[in-house]
Structures are given as C-alpha cells and as structure tokens.
Amino acid sequence: MSSAPSQTLDEAAASPASAVLQALRPAALTRVHKFGGSSVADAARIAALAPLVDDGADIRAVVVSAMAGTTNALVAMAEQAASGQDWSADWSALRERHLATADTLDPDARHGLRDALGRDFDGLRDDLLALASATGDLAPLVAQVHGLGELVSSRLVQAALGGEAAGWQRLDARDVLVVHPGEMGVGVDWDASRERFADWRARRRPSRVVITGFVARDADGRSTTLGRNGSDYSAAIFANLFDADELLIWTDVDGVLSADPRLVPDAMVLPTMSYAEACELAYFGAKVLHPQTMAPVQSRAIPLCIRNTLNPSAPGTWILAENPAGDAELSPVKGLTIVRDMAVLELAGNGMVGVPGAAERLFAALHRAGVSVVMISQGSSEHSICCVVRAGQVDRARAAVESAFAEAIADTQTQGVSVTRDISILAAVGDGMVGIPGVAARLFAALAQARVNIRAIAQGASERNISVAIADADATRALRAAHSAFWLSPQTVSIGLIGPGQVGRELLSQMAAVLPRLRASSRVDLRLRGIANSGYMALDHFAIHPDEATTRLADMSTPSFDVDAFAAHIRAEHLPHALIVDCSGSEAVARRYPEWLAAGIHVVTPSKHAGSGGWERYVAIREAQRGGARFMYEATVGAGLPVISTLRNLLDTGDEIEAIDGMLSGTLAWLFNSFDGSRPFSALVRQARELGYTEPDPRDDLSGLDVARKLVILAREAGRELSLDDVDVENLVPEALRGVPRDEFLDRLEELDAPMQARLAAAQADGLALRHIAHLSREHGARVGVAALPPDHACRHTRLTDNLVQFTTARYASNPLVVQGPGAGPQVTAAGVFGDILAIAHSLSDGIGLHA
Numbered sequence: 065m066s067s068a069p070s071q072t073l074d075e076a077a078a079s080p081a082s083a084v085l086q087a088l089r090p091a092a093l094t095r096v097h098k099f100g101g102s103s104v105a106d107a108a109r110i111a112a113l114a115p116l117v118d119d120g121a122d123i124r125a126v127v128v129s130a131m132a133g134t135t136n137a138l139v140a141m142a143e144q145a146a147s148g149q150d151w152s153a154d155w156s157a158l159r160e161r162h163l164a165t166a167d168t169l170d171p172d173a174r175h176g177l178r179d180a181l182g183r184d185f186d187g188l189r190d191d192l193l194a195l196a197s198a199t200g201d202l203a204p205l206v207a208q209v210h211g212l213g214e215l216v217s218s219r220l221v222q223a224a225l226g227g228e229a230a231g232w233q234r235l236d237a238r239d240v241l242v243v244h245p246g247e248m249g250v251g252v253d254w255d256a257s258r259e260r261f262a263d264w265r266a267r268r269r270p271s272r273v274v275i276t277g278f279v280a281r282d283a284d285g286r287s288t289t290l291g292r293n294g295s296d297y298s299a300a301i302f303a304n305l306f307d308a309d310e311l312l313i314w315t316d317v318d319g320v321l322s323a324d325p326r327l328v329p330d331a332m333v334l335p336t337m338s339y340a341e342a343c344e345l346a347y348f349g350a351k352v353l354h355p356q357t358m359a360p361v362q363s364r365a366i367p368l369c370i371r372n373t374l375n376p377s378a379p380g381t382w383i384l385a386e387n388p389a390g391d392a393e394l395s396p397v398k399g400l401t402i403v404r405d406m407a408v409l410e411l412a413g414n415g416m417v418g419v420p421g422a423a424e425r426l427f428a429a430l431h432r433a434g435v436s437v438v439m440i441s442q443g444s445s446e447h448s449i450c451c452v453v454r455a456g457q458v459d460r461a462r463a464a465v466e467s468a469f470a471e472a473i474a475d476t477q478t479q480g481v482s483v484t485r486d487i488s489i490l491a492a493v494g495d496g497m498v499g500i501p502g503v504a505a506r507l508f509a510a511l512a513q514a515r516v517n518i519r520a521i522a523q524g525a526s527e528r529n530i531s532v533a534i535a536d537a538d539a540t541r542a543l544r545a546a547h548s549a550f551w552l553s554p555q556t557v558s559i560g561l562i563g564p565g566q567v568g569r570e571l572l573s574q575m576a577a578v579l580p581r582l583r584a585s586s587r588v589d590l591r592l593r594g595i596a597n598s599g600y601m602a603l604d605h606f607a608i609h610p611d612e613a614t615t616r617l618a619d620m621s622t623p624s625f626d627v628d629a630f631a632a633h634i635r636a637e638h639l640p641h642a643l644i645v646d647c648s649g650s651e652a653v654a655r656r657y658p659e660w661l662a663a664g665i666h667v668v669t670p671s672k673h674a675g676s677g678g679w680e681r682y683v684a685i686r687e688a689q690r691g692g693a694r695f696m697y698e699a700t701v702g703a704g705l706p707v708i709s710t711l712r713n714l715l716d717t718g719d720e721i722e723a724i725d726g727m728l729s730g731t732l733a734w735l736f737n738s739f740d741g742s743r744p745f746s747a748l749v750r751q752a753r754e755l756g757y758t759e760p761d762p763r764d765d766l767s768g769l770d771v772a773r774k775l776v777i778l779a780r781e782a783g784r785e786l787s788l789d790d791v792d793v794e795n796l797v798p799e800a801l802r803g804v805p806r807d808e809f810l811d812r813l814e815e816l817d818a819p820m821q822a823r824l825a826a827a828q829a830d831g832l833a834l835r836h837i838a839h840l841s842r843e844h845g846a847r848v849g850v851a852a853l854p855p856d857h858a859c860r861h862t863r864l865t866d867n868l869v870q871f872t873t874a875r876y877a878s879n880p881l882v883v884q885g886p887g888a889g890p891q892v893t894a895a896g897v898f899g900d901i902l903a904i905a906h907s908l909s910d911g912i913g914l915h916a
C-alpha cells in the first residue's frame with residue numbers, strides 16, 4: 065500500500081533519527097502536517113506548501129493556523145467590539161488582506177474563494193456587532209471571532225493545494241473536536257471527539273484534508289479554542305485521531321533550537337529530542353512548540369518532526385520517545401529557555417521550622433486563588449518557602465497567602481509574605497543531565513561570570529530541568545552566557561581588528577591559512593567579528609572570513625567607525641571571550657585599553673604606545689588585568705621573536721634579571737653591521753632608506769627613541785618603574801640637523817659622516833666594532849646608543865637586520881641567555897601578534913569568565 069516518499073522526506077530521511085524510525089516502523093501511510101501562521105503568511109508562502117505535502121502518503125491531513133498576525137488582529141477586534149470601540153477599519157483591512165491573497169491564489173475564481181471569504185467576513189461582522197450588544201456568556205462568540213483566521217486560511221490552503229478537484233477536502237475542526245477547560249489547560253473529550261471523527265470519516269472517506277487548527281467545540285457544541293498558539297496541539301490531536309505515522313510541524317526555523325534564536329544568535333538545531341525534553345522546553349517558553357502538543361502524540365508514540373517551510377531540505381528536529389544513544393555527548397543540556405513576567409513570592413518565619421503542613425497550607429491557598437505555581441524552592445532549614453508565579457497573579461497570590469497565614473503573621477510566628485517583581489526564569493533542560501555531575505555547576509559558573517544574581521533555584525528529582533529565577537533585566541545576558549557555557553567551546557573568542565595596515569593585513573592572511581586547521585585540531589574557535597580603520601568599520605554577527613575582511617571594509621561608503629560601538633559589538637554576550645587586536649598605531653585607540661581590559665576584553669597589539677607611554681596608563685592597564693583579561697604585546701620588541709615571553713618565563717620561574725642588552729632596531733642593526741669604513745655612513749643610510757629599512761624620515765630611527773621605547777617595555781616587564789625620560793638616549797642626528805625639514809636633512813646627510821668615521825676608526829684601532837645597543841642594569845641604568853664591542857660580544861655575531869636580546873640573570877650569569885633573529889617586517893610582526901592571540905586562546909577554559 066505504501067507509496068514512495070517525496071523528495072523532501074527523502075532528504076529528511078538522511079537524519080540519524082529518521083534512520084532509526086525507518087528501521088522501527090513500516091513506511092509511513094498517514095501523515096499529518098501542520099503549518100503555522102508564519103508558513104501561511106502570504107500568497108507566496110501558501111503556494112509553496114503544495115510540494116511539501118506532496119509526500120506520497122496514502123492519507124494526508126494538513127492542519128493550518130491563521131495567516132501570521134490575524135489572530136492578534138481578531139483578538140483586538142473582539143475587545144474593541146465588546147467595549148464599544150470602532151473595529152470597522154481593522155475588519156476592512158483584514159478582509160482586504162485575505163481577499164487579495166485569494167485573488168493571487170485563485171486568479172480565475174475557479175475555487176470560488178472570493179465569495180466564500182466574503183461570506184466568512186460578513187459572518188465576522190455580524191459576530192462583532194453581536195458582541196457589542198450581547199449579554200451573558202460571551203465566550204463562545206468571542207471564540208468564534210478569534211477562530212475566524214483558521215477558517216479563512218484553511219480555504220486558502222485548500223485552494224492552493226488544488227481544491228476539491230485534486231481531492232482536497234476541508235474540515236472545520238469544530239465539527240469533530242470536543243474539548244473542555246481543564247486544570248492544565250484545555251482538555252480533549254477523547255470519546256466524544258473520536259465518535260464524531262469516526263462519523264465524519266465514514267461519511268467523507270477523506271484521503272486528503274485541510275483542517276482548521278486552534279478551533280474546537282465545547283460539550284454543548286459552542287465555539288471555543290485551544291488557547292493561543294494552540295494549532296500545534298490541534299495537529300497533535302488530529303495525528304492521534306488519524307493514528308498517524310508521523311506528524312510534521314512546519315514553521316519558520318530549522319527545528320527546535322538550543323535556545324530562542326532571536327536571543328541567542330549561535331543557537332543550534334537539535335537533531336533529536338525526547339517527548340519529555342520537548343515538553344519541558346515548551347512549558348518553559350520555547351515558543352516553537354505549544355506545551356500540550358506532546359501528550360496526544362506520545363500516547364501513540366507518533367514521531368513528531370519540526371521542519372522549516374523556508375528551508376525544506378533541512379532535516380529538522382525529530383521528537384521521539386527516547387533520544388538515540390550517544391545523543392547526550394553533544395551537550396548534557398538540550399535547550400535553554402527564558403520565561404519572562406514572573407514574580408517571586410516568599411513566605412518566611414521561624415514559626416515554620418519543623419511545623420508540618422505549612423507548605424500544604426501555602427499551596428492550597430494559591431490553588432484556591434487560582435494561581436499557578438511555576439517554580440518552588442525551599443531551603444532545608446524550612447525557614448522560608450519561595451515560589452515563582454506569573455507577575456499578573458502575584459497580587460492575588462500575596463493576598464491569598466496573607467489571609468491563609470493571617471494568624472501566624474499576627475502573632476509574629478511568620479514574618480509575612482514578600483514579593484519581588486520583574487523576575488524571569490531561566491531553565492536548562494535535557495535528559496542527558498540525569499546523573500551527570502557538574503551540569504548545575506557549569507550553569508551557575510556561567511551565570512556568575514555574566515554577573516547574574518540568582519534569586520531562587522529549583523531542580524526536580526527527574527534531574528531533567530534546572531530552573532533559576534533571575535532579574536528580568538539580566539535575562540538575555542544570562543541566557544547567552546549559559547548557552548555559550550554548554551554549546552560553545554570555552555575557547556571561542558570574538559575578535560576585532562583595528563587597523564588593517566601592513567601588519568594587520570598580514571595577520572588576516574595568516575589567520576585565514578590556519579583557522580580551519582586550528583578549529584579541527586583544537587577547541588580554539590577564533591571568530592573575526594569586526595574590522596575597522598580610522599574611518600570605517602565592518603561588523604558581523606557571526607564571523608567575517610579573514611580573506612574577505614579588507615574588502616568588506618573597502619565596500620563601506622559612509623564613515624562609520626565608532627570605537628565604543630566597535631568594542632561593544634566585539635564583547636558579544638553570546639560568546640565566551642572577546643579580544644581586540646590593535647594594529648592601528650593610534651594613541652587615541654591605545655587610550656581605550658584600560659577600559660576594554662576592565663570590561664573583560666583581551667587586548668593584543670604590536671604598537672608601543674601603551675607599553676612605553678605614560679606610567680599612569682601602564683599601571684591602569686596592569687590593574688585592569690586583575691579581572692582576568694590579558695594585555696599582550698610581544699610584537700613590540702623583536703617582532704615575532706619570543707623576547708617578552710622569555711623575560712616573563714625567567715621571572716615567573718624565580719630568576720633575577722641582572723642586565724638586559726640588545727640590538728632592538730633592525731634598521732640600526734643593518735647600518736652598523738654594514739658600517740666597516742669602506743663606505744661612508746651617509747651612503748648606508750641612503751641605501752637603507754631605499755631598501756625600506758628606515759622610516760620615511762631616517763631621523764626617527766637614528767634618534768634612538770624607538771629603541772628606547774622597547775627598552776622601557778622590557779624594563780617595566782622586569783619590574784622597573786621606568787619611563788622614556790629615564791633612558792639615557794644617544795641621538796645619532798647632529799644637533800644642527802634635528803629641527804630641519806626632512807628633505808633638507810636628507811640633502812645634508814653627509815654631515816653625519818665625519819664624527820661617525822672618527823668613532824669607527826677609534827674602535828677599530830682597539831680591535832672593536834660599533835653596534836647600536838640598548839642596555840639596562842641597576843649599575844648603569846637604562847642607556848641607548850652606539851657602543852664599541854669586542855669580537856666575542858654576542859652582538860658582533862648578528863646578520864643583516866637581526867635583533868638580539870641578551871638576558872644576564874642569576875641563572876644565566878656567566879653565559880647569558882640570547883634571543884636572536886630577524887626582528888622586523890610585516891610577516892614576523894604579524895606572527896608575533898598571532899602568537900599572542902593564540903597564547904590567550906589556549907589559556908582560556910571553563911570557569912575563566914571575563915565579561916564584566
């Protein structure tokens with residue numbers, strides 16, 4: 065009897081859950097599809113449904129919601145009508161929207177849609193008029209108004225599927241579905257519904273039917289509804305009545321996600337979940353499913369799949385009796401939800417300790433007052449009982465409890481009832497949490513890192529749900545922090561790059577080359593989420609491919625760089641860590657480091673501004689790192705050479721620095737390595753400039769200031785309170801040439817020759833050679849300048865633009881530790897910056913929270 069499944073279901077069959085299902089069940093014979101308001105939002109969406117339900121099943125039922133926004137409009141109209149306000153404009157607009165949709169779907173009026181809808185809207189008008197004057201129980205009339213959206217959308221869908229000519233019948237659920245109000249929401253009168261359903265089936269023998277969602281009849285045959293968003297529930301009830309093989313709920317997301325995607329951009333689609341997990345998530349606010357949906361399918365073990373009408377090839381989420389084996393390995397927590405508009409009600413008092421019946425009295429009072437208790441928490445001291453109720457019910461709840469405990473309050477046995485408003489509940493749900501230690505710890509650590517105060521905690525003995533009450537204002541932050549703790553690698557870093565110049569661009573290309581490998585081989589997940597230069601910034605919610613970053617920036621047309629907005633974006637709440645790479649060389653940007661670090665953003669830079677600038681800022685940067693964020697600037701000294709890290713290692717392992725000597729400028733290293741007297745010094749300066757070794761104005765190198773800055777950085781790292789003014793710097797530019805324009809300086813370069821030649825000759829006479837050296841020791845202080853060195857000095861054994869740093873320490877006393885190698889150029893500098901980024905990323909793990 066079974067027919068071949070359609071292509072979309074074939075694609076879905078690729079999912080592991082579906083494979084399990086295929087093995088367990090015969091090929092599907094009856095399928096129920098449900099399309100929510102988002103899937104029937106307009107004519108184009110409705111027209112797109114046909115291929116989705118063309119699934120080859122023998123019996124197909126399609127349950128539909130009202131077009132998106134329709135029920136809201138009808139609810140508003142009913143309220144207007146009942147309170148004597150004018151509803152006619154809204155009525156006309158809604159009628160027009162449906163008629164226009166009908167005209168698109170049924171242009172030659174083959175299905176008589178226009179007339180049928182016209183009659184429905186006339187009926188709506190009559191109901192609204194009746195509401196204005198009716199007395200007595202208005203509920204059935206109101207329900208009739210609320211349910212009009214499903215009535216008209218079912219006509220539109222029937223026509224879009226080909227109408228009766230194509231075998232599609234239509235069923236108004238009010239003809240068969242009998243419900244009654246129940247303690248836990250609307251309940252189904254199964255016997256009556258089954259009888260009416262069987263009767264209808266016998267008469268119509270439907271193989272294809274479009275059914276109105278949301279609406280039903282009461283025991284007296286009057287209109288009622290299943291409650292807002294109740295079409296999922298309708299679909300589950302009809303799946304049960306049809307004894308369907310599968311229920312597919314079509315919506316506008318790829319399935320059930322680990323959290324509401326509107327709040328958590330990184331939320332992930334869950335391939336499978338159990339009925340129990342789905343129930344918990346739905347009750348705790350995951351809007352994608354109505355909480356009552358599971359019971360009717362669970363009782364017949366009907367697999368339920370959530371699919372996306374906008375992306376039908378996505379496999380969706382299969383909701384089954386049990387999760388497949390190994391499922392919890394992904395994450396012990398399946399989903400996280402937030403329920404807003406809650407209030408905490410607390411009854412406290414010494415008189416309750418050890419007294420049986422206090423809890424019973426409290427909850428009985430709440431029950432009598434019709435207050436539903438969403439969460440309960442009582443400490444083992446029994447001194448207080450706290451529960452969370454809906455904000456709209458808290459005043460009623462308080463009055464009821466105060467009256468139930470009036471005597472105890474009067475004789476001060478009970479301190480009374482306190483209420484905290486503006487509360488949300490954050491719930492973590494997952495079958496995989498059962499018996500796994502550390503899940504709660506991870507949740508609480510994430511909330512602590514996000515500075516979220518927890519007001520109350522509840523975990524049921526099923527261990528499937530941990531709920532915490534928190535302030536409304538913290539809710540989104542809490543959700544994002546918890547989500548990243550369970551779903552992202554703890555080494556996920558949101559990265560922003562300021563200043564894609566030579567070094568920045570090279571860094572981007574190095575990142576592009578290694579990030580995929582890094583992601584595959586370690587948990588380090590670096591996400592470039594922003595790039596900026598002095599005028600523009602390009603931001604991305606997820607990540608910009610490093611290869612495309614500069615093009616993204618170049619494509620911007622309106623100046624947009626706002627340093628605060630940039631930092632706020634990088635420090636995204638939904639990602640565990642944030643890091644800004646500053647390759648701008650801008651003093652204004654460097655000024656921001658302390659505040660960024662204090663806000664938990666790591667900072668990496670090849671620029672010397674912060675490390676060698678004002679002492680106060682240096683101290684502020686050091687202080688700001690106490691919160692956990694790190695400032696790293698390895699590339700400021702020796703570019704990619706491990707100079708600062710070596711110094712730190714020496715100090716961290718308890719060594720004592722006696723002296724630091726070195727050649728810290730590639731330019732000056734090249735000049736003095738080449739200066740052997742065969743060519744004048746000025747000729748070498750000119751050549752170095754042509755080779756791009758010097759700054760455009762060679763005085764910036766010859767002044768020795770740049771080297772002095774590097775020495776200040778090393779000195780400070782070594783624990784000395786040293787500033788640029790404290791360094792004795794020899795300026796190689798003669799006094800007379802210091803203030804002249806650049807071109808004049810270049811013309812008069814030969815004035816450097818005579819004194820330099822004389823120094824060289826004197827040195828050579830003693831068997832020495834000249835090198836540009838930085839020196840730091842207690843004995844001689846901090847000095848930068850040209851020195852005459854003997855042949856065995858380490859600095860005599862350098863080549864070209866090599867940098868060299870020599871650490872003389874207590875341990876490396878007679879034979880100093882030397883770090884040597886090329887110390888300039890974009891490639892090695894970018895590698896130094898990248899090394900810092902990776903060092904930070906590798907140091908991050910669970911429990912290191914950096915966001916303030």
Ligand SMILES: Nc1ncnc2c1ncn2[C@@H]1O[C@H](COP(=O)(O)OP(=O)(O)O)[C@@H](O)[C@H]1O
Pocket residue numbers: 099100101102103129293314315316317319320321322323324325326349350351352353399
């Ligand atoms: N955990 C979650 N997983 C998926 N979607 C969720 C979740 N929580 C909230 N949502 C929201 O639920 C919406 C789908 O529900 P709804 O708008 O009622 O759809 P429909 O109109 O199809 O019935 C999604 O667009 C999504 O924004």
Ligand SMILES: N[C@@H](CC(=O)OP(=O)(O)O)C(=O)O
Pocket residue numbers: 099100101102129130132135136213277278291292293294295296
């Ligand atoms: N139309 C109804 C019922 C429903 O379930 O709609 P949706 O499937 O779009 O959430 C409502 O808005 O409440």
